[in-house]
Amino acid sequence: MSENNRLLIKGNKYNQKITERRTGILFISPFFILFGIFGIWPLLFTAYLSFHRWDILGTSEFVGLSNYINLFTNDPLFWRALGNTFSIWIMSTVPQLILALLIAFFLNQQFLKGKTFFRLGIFVPNVTSVVAVGIVFSAMFGTQYGVVNYLISALGFDIINWRGSYFGTHVAISAMVLWRWVGYNTIIYLAGLQSIGKDIYEAATIDGASKLQQLLYITIPMLRPIIIFTVIQSTIGGMQLFAEPLIFGVGSNYQGLTMTLYLYQEAFNRFSFGYAAAIAWMLFFIVIIVSLINLFFSQKIKSA
Amino acid sequence: MKRKITKKIGVTFGSMGLAVSMIACADGGSNDASSNASNGGDSEEIELTVWLWPGFGVTDLLAQYEEENPHISINLQEAEYGDVHQNLITALAAGSGAPDISGIDEGYLDRMMENPEHFHNLMDYGGADLKDTYLDFKWEQGTNHEEDFLIGVPTDVGPMVMAYRMDLFEEAGLPTDPNEVAEQMSTWEDYIEAGKQLNDVTDGYMFNNLSDLYTAILEQGSPQHFDEDNNFISEESERNLYAWDLATSAEGISANIERHTTEWGAGVAAGEFATVFLPPWMLGNIKEDAPDTDGLWNVTNMPEGSGNFGGSFLSLPAEGDHPEEAYDLATWLMAPEQQLTIFENSGPFPSTPELYDEPAIQELEDTFFTRTDLGALYAEAAEDIVYGYKGPNHDLVNELFQEALGSVEDGNNTPEEAWRNAIDEAERQIGR
Numbered sequence: 001m002s003e004n005n006r007l008l009i010k011g012n013k014y015n016q017k018i019t020e021r022r023t024g025i026l027f028i029s030p031f032f033i034l035f036g037i038f039g040i041w042p043l044l045f046t047a048y049l050s051f052h053r054w055d056i057l058g059t060s061e062f063v064g065l066s067n068y069i070n071l072f073t074n075d076p077l078f079w080r081a082l083g084n085t086f087s088i089w090i091m092s093t094v095p096q097l098i099l100a101l102l103i104a105f106f107l108n109q110q111f112l113k114g115k116t117f118f119r120l121g122i123f124v125p126n127v128t129s130v131v132a133v134g135i136v137f138s139a140m141f142g143t144q145y146g147v148v149n150y151l152i153s154a155l156g157f158d159i160i161n162w163r164g165s166y167f168g169t170h171v172a173i174s175a176m177v178l179w180r181w182v183g184y185n186t187i188i189y190l191a192g193l194q195s196i197g198k199d200i201y202e203a204a205t206i207d208g209a210s211k212l213q214q215l216l217y218i219t220i221p222m223l224r225p226i227i228i229f230t231v232i233q234s235t236i237g238g239m240q241l242f243a244e245p246l247i248f249g250v251g252s253n254y255q256g257l258t259m260t261l262y263l264y265q266e267a268f269n270r271f272s273f274g275y276a277a278a279i280a281w282m283l284f285f286i287v288i289i290v291s292l293i294n295l296f297f298s299q300k301i302k303s304a
Numbered sequence: 305m306k307r308k309i310t311k312k313i314g315v316t317f318g319s320m321g322l323a324v325s326m327i328a329c330a331d332g333g334s335n336d337a338s339s340n341a342s343n344g345g346d347s348e349e350i351e352l353t354v355w356l357w358p359g360f361g362v363t364d365l366l367a368q369y370e371e372e373n374p375h376i377s378i379n380l381q382e383a384e385y386g387d388v389h390q391n392l393i394t395a396l397a398a399g400s401g402a403p404d405i406s407g408i409d410e411g412y413l414d415r416m417m418e419n420p421e422h423f424h425n426l427m428d429y430g431g432a433d434l435k436d437t438y439l440d441f442k443w444e445q446g447t448n449h450e451e452d453f454l455i456g457v458p459t460d461v462g463p464m465v466m467a468y469r470m471d472l473f474e475e476a477g478l479p480t481d482p483n484e485v486a487e488q489m490s491t492w493e494d495y496i497e498a499g500k501q502l503n504d505v506t507d508g509y510m511f512n513n514l515s516d517l518y519t520a521i522l523e524q525g526s527p528q529h530f531d532e533d534n535n536f537i538s539e540e541s542e543r544n545l546y547a548w549d550l551a552t553s554a555e556g557i558s559a560n561i562e563r564h565t566t567e568w569g570a571g572v573a574a575g576e577f578a579t580v581f582l583p584p585w586m587l588g589n590i591k592e593d594a595p596d597t598d599g600l601w602n603v604t605n606m607p608e609g610s611g612n613f614g615g616s617f618l619s620l621p622a623e624g625d626h627p628e629e630a631y632d633l634a635t636w637l638m639a640p641e642q643q644l645t646i647f648e649n650s651g652p653f654p655s656t657p658e659l660y661d662e663p664a665i666q667e668l669e670d671t672f673f674t675r676t677d678l679g680a681l682y683a684e685a686a687e688d689i690v691y692g693y694k695g696p697n698h699d700l701v702n703e704l705f706q707e708a709l710g711s712v713e714d715g716n717n718t719p720e721e722a723w724r725n726a727i728d729e730a731e732r733q734i735g736r
Contacts, residue, residue, distance in 0.1 A: 053736075056397045057419040070736045077729075135566075144561060145570035164560075164714030249562070252710030253717075268390060270700050271415065275736065 049277035056273050067278035078279065080254055081262040082286070084170070088245075088258065089238030092174035092181075097230055099178070100185035101223075105215055107186070108193045119190065122183040133176055134247030141172040141248070166255045169248070173256055176244045181237070185230050192226035193219065228298040235294055239287055259283055350629050351377045353403035355392065357385040359585070360407065360459065360616075361651030365642055369633060376629060385409065392621070396422040402621035404630040408456060409616045410445060414696045416619065417448065417455055424620040426454040429631040434458075437640065441691035442655045446617055449532065456617030457634040460643075460652030462583030463685035464520065464611040467590065467603045467673060472578040476502035482604035482675075492521060492550050495607045499557035502578055509559035509577040514551045514713050515706035516563055520581045521547035522702070523611035523692060529702060529730075530695035536734055538701060539727055543692075551709055552719040560713045569593030581606060583613040584653040584682055591672055601673045603681060610688035615655065653682060660686065701730045 050067055054060035071078055107118055125133075140147050141162040149159040162168035196219065204214050220227075242260045250256040257265075263283065267276035356362070366378045381403065383391065389412045395401035396419075408416055416423065425431070431454040435443055442458040466489075470480040478498055479485050489495040499510030511517055522528050525543035530536060538544050559577045561567045571577060573594035580590065590601070618634040620627050636642065643654035648664050659665060660683035668679025675681065708722035717725065 055415075055418075056393055057415065057422060066736070074732060074736075139566040142565070142567040142570070144559070144576065145567055145574070161714060163562075164710075164716065249565075252707045252714055254707075270733065271393075272733075272736075 046277045046280050049274050050281055052274040052277075054273045055271045057271075060274065063274065067275050068282075070275070071278055071282060077254060077257065077262060078259075078282075081257045081259045084255060085239065085241060085258045088170050088173050088177070088241060089235070091170055092177035093231070093234040093238055095174075096178045096182050097185060097227070097234065100182050100230070101189055101220070101227075103182065103186045104189035104193055105219060107190055119187065122186050124183065125180050126184045128180065130180070130243045131247060133180055134244050137172065137176045137179075137244075138248050141168075141175075163249055163251050166253070169251045169256045173241070173244050173248055176248070177237075177241065181234070185234075188226060188230055189223065192223045196222050224301060228301060232291075232294055232298070235290060236287075239283075239290065259286070349375055349377060350626055351379055352405060352626060352630055352633055353379045353381060353624075354633075355381050355383070355388050355403045355406040357388045357407065358382055359652065361646045361649055362637055362642075364649070365637060365645060369636060376633070378633070395623070396621060400623060402623040404620065404624035404626055405618050405634055406621055407459070407616050408619050410612075410614065410694075411699055413445060413455070413617065414694050414698060417453075418696045420448070420453050420455070422622050423455055424622055424624065424627040424631075425452075426456065426620065426631060427452055429628060431631075434635065437658070438655050439657055439686060439689065441612065441689045442615070444691040456619035457638045458655045459616045459618060459638055460585075460614075460646075461655045461686050461689065462585060462612050462614035463653065463682050463689055464523070464581050464583055464606055464613055465603050465681055465685050466579055466581055466606045467601050468579045469575055469597070469600050470602050470674070471600050472502065472506065472508055472575055476505045476508075476578075478502060480602065482602050485602075486604045489607050492607045496550065496554045496557065499554065499578075503557045508575065510554070510557040511577050511579050511581075512559050512561045512563060512568060512571065514555065514558050514560075514709040516581065517554060517558070518547045518551040518705065518709055519702070520606065520611055521550055521608075523613070524606075524609050524690065526690060526692035528692050528694065529698055529705075530693065532693055534695045534697070536697075536701070536730065538705070538730060544705075548705070548709075548719075548723065552712060555713060558713060562710075573597065575600075581611075581613075585614060587670065587673070598672050599674060603673045603675050603678060605681070605685065609690070610685035612689045615652075653686065655686075657683075657687060697734055700733060704730050704733075 049060075051062060051064060052060040053063045053067075103122060106112070107115060107122070112118070141149075143149060143159065143161050143163060146162065148162070153159050160168045162172045200218055200222075201214060204218060209217070240260055241258045242264065245256040245258050245261050246264075248256060250261065259279070260283070263276050263279045266272045266279060354366070363380065366380055370376060370378055388407060389409065392402060392406050392408070393412075393415075395403075426434075434454070434457065438458040439461060442461065446456055446458060447454050468485060473480050473485070476498075478501065479488055489498055496510075502508060502510055522543060525546075527537060527541055528543050529538045529541065559571060561571045561576065569589075570593075572580070572590055573596065575597070580586075582590070590597070618638060620630050620634065624630055638655075640654070640656040640659050643656055644659050644662060644664060646652065647654050647659075654660075654665075665679040665683055666677070668682075669676040670678045704726045708717070708726035711717040711725075712719050712722045
């Protein structure tokens with residue numbers, strides 16, 4: 001082989017490597033292009049916007065940190081929205097997960113007939129449109145003509161002004177979330193339950209453990225990783241609560257105002273895009289903090 | 305034309321679909337623009353894109369216009385009320401994707417007026433000739449201070465009248481004849497007095513909630529929350545103080561039911577409250593929600609004059625490349641003759657006073673509301689509408705006052721606390 005030929009082959013090899021690399025990059029590029037356009041760019045632009053005052057139609061004006069300073073020092077609504085979000089999150093998540101666990105435990109019992117029917121039935125609320133849920137529940141929680149107040153007064157109690165009080169609004173919104181998500185968590189718990197061997201229960205039964213003892217000392221400890229998963233899922237959902245309070249109404253004392261709804265109103269009702277961007281970044285940090293707390297506890301629980 | 309509940313839901317879906325529709329629109333818009341710009345010339349085919357929300361009632365007219373003007377083809381794109389405005393704002397901010405003609409409701413008007421560079425000035429295309437055709441208050445709404453900028457061609461108006469339940473009034477010992485009712489309740493104080501009588505005798509309520517009463521009174525005068533230099537004046541504005549004081553004094557006769565909710569519909573059907581202030585486009589809501597009350601209603605003037613609720617303009621976004629053709633279409637569409645056609649097909653109420661003597665309007669009757677001259681009543685109310693300057697932040701501030709009245713009614717705040725909260729919050733939101 002002449003010197004020339006060898007060089008040519010070498011050159012070809014080199015070219016092929018580059019071509020392969022290019023092809024590889026080309027193949028994975030759609031993700032990065034889309035992620036860049038819909039992920040990175042809005043993120044950066046939001047950061048840029050948060051230092052401006054901008055009503056979208058006019059020109060934007062650089063205001064430095066003033067949006068953030070206002071948020072911390074002079075915005076009662078933001079802190080109220082934060083409080084509402086956590087309050088509604090706790091009021092909907094805690095009963096929801098306990099209920100889901102109990103239903104899953106029940107659905108997993110040997111004696112139950114027509115399991116598929118019940119499993120399907122419990123999951124149906126989750127595929128219902130959130131807007132439809134919001135409208136129906138809003139009607140049910142009507143103060144004068146709602147069916148819930150009708151039942152309450154039929155039982156002889158005072159009716160509750162669902163839209164007019166903190167407690168009422170939080171309960172009504174939590175009820176919507178609860179109704180929609182119990183089934184989802186039930187199905188997940190059910191999958192977890194089915195992975196626990198029957199022999200453990202059989203052994204427990206032989207040892208004379210009651211159903212309650214089986215639930216407390218076998219089921220729950222063995223479901224721990226799945227419970228952690230559902231808690232994290234519910235946290236993410238709870239922090240993003242939006243459509244339910246939007247449709248139900250935030251109430252005259254803003255008792256139904258959640259963080260994302262506040263962000264949305266600032267941007268699209270009041271056209272304060274810069275301020276809304278600052279809220280978005282604050283939300284980002286709050287979610288990070290909540291996630292870290294979550295992580296800390298789940299590590300603890302895992303190692304316990 | 306303002307439908308709040310559909311607006312709410314529309315907004316939810318709209319914000320989800322916004323990205324998609326923006327891309328779709330931007331695409332269509334830019335293609336049309338580039339292909340048309342290179343053509344030019346009268347005989348060439350020109351496509352005009354029109355954005356409206358349902359309820360304008362112009363579909364047939366647009367087809368007729370296409371037929372009469374073969375070189376024009378019209379692409380009507382309808383979306384929900386909230387979506388049209390948000391899409392328009394997004395398109396204007398993005399600099400592409402806006403239609404040749406877009407409807408703008410009065411609720412969004414002042415925000416658009418603040419940014420005239422985004423719109424063709426109709427004055428440049430002969431807009432000054434429109435002045436005498438339309439109601440004065442519409443003209444003032446659509447023009448700037450100096451009257452050298454006109455944002456759009458006025459479409460409909462929403463003159464307010466008062467509907468009342470004759471059976472409930474009779475039970476309470478109040479007059480039932482519309483003229484007598486108008487006479488006894490010629491001022492808001494008399495109206496509230498009558499409401500207290502009704503409440504004493506029948507235990508029923510006079511109206512649905514304080515914020516609706518407040519808004520009705522506020523709309524009858526000017527200035528409201530801002531002066532013409534956009535200074536925040538709610539605290540000393542006589543109109544605002546008057547509306548607030550009257551509303552808070554009427555707490556006992558309010559049912560505390562928000563409009564545009566299922567509760568409101570149930571309340572109307574059950575006769576929970578005896579009066580409703582309503583523009584023509586809301587008559588249907590009562591008929592739908594409470595069909596059993598057919599014939600129990602009557603309609604008369606509101607205390608202390610009329611007021612306006614809803615009504616729009618056809619604007620020409622500056623991105624459109626055919627302002628002349630678009631102007632011709634918009635002015636033709638909202639010319640008296642066409643507005644009459646729209647009205648006759650049970651569309652919205654015309655904004656051109658020369659039509660108000662037309663038999664179609666004068667003889668509009670409605671047995672549901674026991675009136676053989678409902679149209680005449682509305683025509684009279686339309687001419688009574690006074691122009692109240694609003695300013696770009698009006699809705700923001702007005703909503704705060706409405707919420708404040710809600711918190712009074714819910715028993716969460718005293719009127720003094722609620723007033724303070726509203727003022728503080730308004731100053732904070734405007735100031736930052």
